[in-house]
Amino acid sequence: MxxxxxxxxxxxxxxxxxxxxxxxxxxxxxxxxxxxxxxxxxxxxxxxxxxxxxxxxxxxxxxxxxxxxxxxxxxLPDPGMANPGLPDLFLVGGEDRLFGGAMSYF
Missing domain, CATH: 1.20.5 (Single alpha-helices involved in coiled-coils or other helix-helix interfaces)
Incomplete structure (x- = not known):
């Protein structure tokens, strides 16, 4: 080549x-x-x-x-309605036994 x-x-x-x-x-x-x-x-x-x-x-x-x-x-309770069960927690026989009558002022 x-x-x-x-x-x-x-x-x-x-x-x-x-x-x-x-x-x-x-x-x-x-x-x-x-x-x-x-x-x-x-x-x-x-x-x-x-x-x-x-x-x-x-x-x-x-x-x-x-x-x-x-x-x-x-x-939840209705804010416009009173809560009927709440007072029963504190009041027995119409008087406040838990707080010594202090709740009656509120």
């Missing part, structure tokens, strides 16, 4: 390898970008799932509070 032909073939091979290297480099960049996008999408999906769980927990919490409030409504 002629030395000039050999040089030409070597230059062609070098050019081919450089093109392949450029292509490989671009592919690596694309793969890296794709991996980053997939990782980002996973984070977005995880965030949405957690947000859904938080919202569900908050609804359950509010429901529990509402149920508790409803139950308490039946237990």
């Amino acid at each position: 002629d030395p000039s032909e050999e040089v030409r073939l070597l230059r062609d091979r070098i050019a081919q390898l450089e093109r392949q290297q450029t292509t490989n480099s671009q592919l690596l960049k694309c793969r890296k970008a794709l991996r980053a996008e997939l990782a980002h999408q996973k984070l977005v999906n995880d965030h949405k799932a957690l947000q859904t769980k938080v919202e569900q927990y908050q609804r359950q919490q509010q429901q529990t509070i509402d149920e508790f409030t409803e139950k308490q409504k039946g237990l």
Whole structure:
């Protein structure tokens, strides 16, 4: 083989390898970008799932509070009504035995 032909073939091979290297480099960049996008999408999906769980927990919490409030409504006296059971705690036979008559002043 002629030395000039050999040089030409070597230059062609070098050019081919450089093109392949450029292509490989671009592919690596694309793969890296794709991996980053997939990782980002996973984070977005995880965030949405957690947000859904938080919202569900908050609804359950509010429901529990509402149920508790409803139950308490039946237990609390009406502020506009006198509480007939309260004097019975302190007064026995019309006089104040617990406080030595002090309640009659209130």
